[in-house]
Amino acid sequence: MKKINKLHSLPLLLALFLAAFLVFINDPPSCHAANQPIDQLHESVNRIIDILRRDIPGEQWVTKKEEIVSIVKSRFAADELAQRVLALNWRSRTDPEKEQFISLFSQVLETTYINRLKSYSDEEVTFNKQIVNNDKAIVYSEIIKNNQEIPIVYRVKEVKGQWLVYDIIIEGVSLVQNYRQQFDQIINHEGYDGLVRRMKEKIEENKKNDIEAKE
Amino acid sequence: MIKDIGKAKLIAVLLFLLVLVSGWGNHGCLRANFQSSAWAAEEMSDEPFLDDLDQQETGPEVSDPLEPVNRFFFHFNDKLYFWALKPVARAYGAVLPQDVRICIRNAFHNLFFPVRFVNNVLQGKFKNAGIEVSRFLINTTAGVAGFGDPAKDVFGLEIKEEDLGQTLGYWGMGDGIYFCWPVLGPSTMRDSVGLFGDSYLSPLGWVMQNDLNDGLALYGGQQVNNTSLVIGDYEAFLQSSFDPYISLRDAYIQYRQSKIKDSKKNAKIY
Numbered sequence: 001m002k003k004i005n006k007l008h009s010l011p012l013l014l015a016l017f018l019a020a021f022l023v024f025i026n027d028p029p030s031c032h033a034a035n036q037p038i039d040q041l042h043e044s045v046n047r048i049i050d051i052l053r054r055d056i057p058g059e060q061w062v063t064k065k066e067e068i069v070s071i072v073k074s075r076f077a078a079d080e081l082a083q084r085v086l087a088l089n090w091r092s093r094t095d096p097e098k099e100q101f102i103s104l105f106s107q108v109l110e111t112t113y114i115n116r117l118k119s120y121s122d123e124e125v126t127f128n129k130q131i132v133n134n135d136k137a138i139v140y141s142e143i144i145k146n147n148q149e150i151p152i153v154y155r156v157k158e159v160k161g162q163w164l165v166y167d168i169i170i171e172g173v174s175l176v177q178n179y180r181q182q183f184d185q186i187i188n189h190e191g192y193d194g195l196v197r198r199m200k201e202k203i204e205e206n207k208k209n210d211i212e213a214k215e
Numbered sequence: 216m217i218k219d220i221g222k223a224k225l226i227a228v229l230l231f232l233l234v235l236v237s238g239w240g241n242h243g244c245l246r247a248n249f250q251s252s253a254w255a256a257e258e259m260s261d262e263p264f265l266d267d268l269d270q271q272e273t274g275p276e277v278s279d280p281l282e283p284v285n286r287f288f289f290h291f292n293d294k295l296y297f298w299a300l301k302p303v304a305r306a307y308g309a310v311l312p313q314d315v316r317i318c319i320r321n322a323f324h325n326l327f328f329p330v331r332f333v334n335n336v337l338q339g340k341f342k343n344a345g346i347e348v349s350r351f352l353i354n355t356t357a358g359v360a361g362f363g364d365p366a367k368d369v370f371g372l373e374i375k376e377e378d379l380g381q382t383l384g385y386w387g388m389g390d391g392i393y394f395c396w397p398v399l400g401p402s403t404m405r406d407s408v409g410l411f412g413d414s415y416l417s418p419l420g421w422v423m424q425n426d427l428n429d430g431l432a433l434y435g436g437q438q439v440n441n442t443s444l445v446i447g448d449y450e451a452f453l454q455s456s457f458d459p460y461i462s463l464r465d466a467y468i469q470y471r472q473s474k475i476k477d478s479k480k481n482a483k484i485y
Binding site for chain 2: 206
């Protein structure tokens with residue numbers, strides 16, 4: 001009799017154990033850790049890599065691209081990035097101009113860099129350490145390409161519990177500063193309107209290259 | 216006649232002196248020279264947070280009085296890449312598997328050991344200099360003439376990349392003016408001087424002094440090999456920039472300054 005009871009309760013115990021296990025996985029005991037910038041970035045990057053590695057027959061790059069773009073967008077502080085790129089020139093802009101610049105610059109980055117992910121071929125990405133200073137942090141990571149480590153540093157700031165990227169420094173070269181230098185030059189020679197025109201042209205050019213590459 | 220030979224040698228040295236730091240006028244080559252691992256060990260300070268909006272307008276900038284000439288050579292190098300270097304490197308890459316090309320890159324890198332050793336010593340980094348000696352001995356023997364890198368793979372000895380440009384920067388010398396040299400690409404006054412000095416420590420420099428043709432062939436071979444590993448990087452760089460000349464100049468200056476900063480940070484440890 002006792003034996004039967006034990007057998008009866010076995011599935012229940014198993015189910016309970018599984019349930020507990022699943023809860024445990026979904027909600028790690030160290031909730032605190034999930035709020036760390038390094039973990040948030042690592043998670044986003046892992047999700048992107050999973051999408052890139054995913055091999056569903058017949059799946060279009062466009063589908064993957066849309067998913068990746070939405071992940072990237074939720075991880076970027078587009079406004080902060082844009083403001084830092086314009087730097088001194090930011091203050092003399094009107095609010096609609098600021099809105100337009102944020103949108104245009106995001107599109108420039110998106111159309112420039114997204115398709116480069118297509119050539120991803122199992123490069124290893126590591127996240128090594130972080131330094132947090134109030135609502136700002138720096139996350140150090142590396143990507144290993146052709147046997148060489150390329151250091152990639154993210155500058156992030158906290159917005160409502162999420163750490164958002166506002167600059168990427170690859171091998172010591174800050175993306176924000178590199179664009180700032182170019183934009184300063186363009187504004188000096190062609191004015192702010194010239195810059196807006198050049199950005200629109202760049203977006204068109206990138207989109208055109210994208211279509212040509214597909215055909 | 217003797218004078219001419221002397222001149223040829225001088226030109227060879229001059230050409231070579233710009234090799235290490237600059238590479239070709241392409242972004243990919245910057246990458247090819249990036250072997251730093253120092254950042255991983257660096258002691259961090261609060262310095263990286265000095266990027267508040269009010270302070271950030273004064274990023275590293277460089278004086279560029281020769282801009283028109285530099286732009287001319289930038290375009291020259293650009294054409295050189297697309298018309299000569301890239302097609303050759305492509306064909307070369309189609310013949311040799313990537314693993315082999317990585318080994319060849321390792322072997323060239325191993326040969327430049329004296330440059331790294333001496334510059335570590337000049338910066339008083341005796342521990343790093345010792346690591347470089349160990350790396351050279353291990354890789355030249357167990358790594359079969361430097362083709363493999365067991366020093367790193369087996370013993371975990373990371374490269375301690377230093378050159379005279381970094382040493383001069385370490386001791387406080389500024390960039391000076393910016394140059395974009397034909398063939399050799401972006402550089403500064405300080406780094407050009409550094410390259411000249413380093414050429415006396417480099418086996419490639421010694422070969423060039425003895426036989427210009429051999430030296431140039433070796434240099435070309437190295438460039439083709441290394442370029443074959445980074446094809447596409449320069450193209451992507453062009454696509455991402457609004458003014459490639461400014462973008463490359465800024466990238467070069469930022470890259471070198473971060474190297475020198477690393478040099479100074481490492482000094483705090485040793």
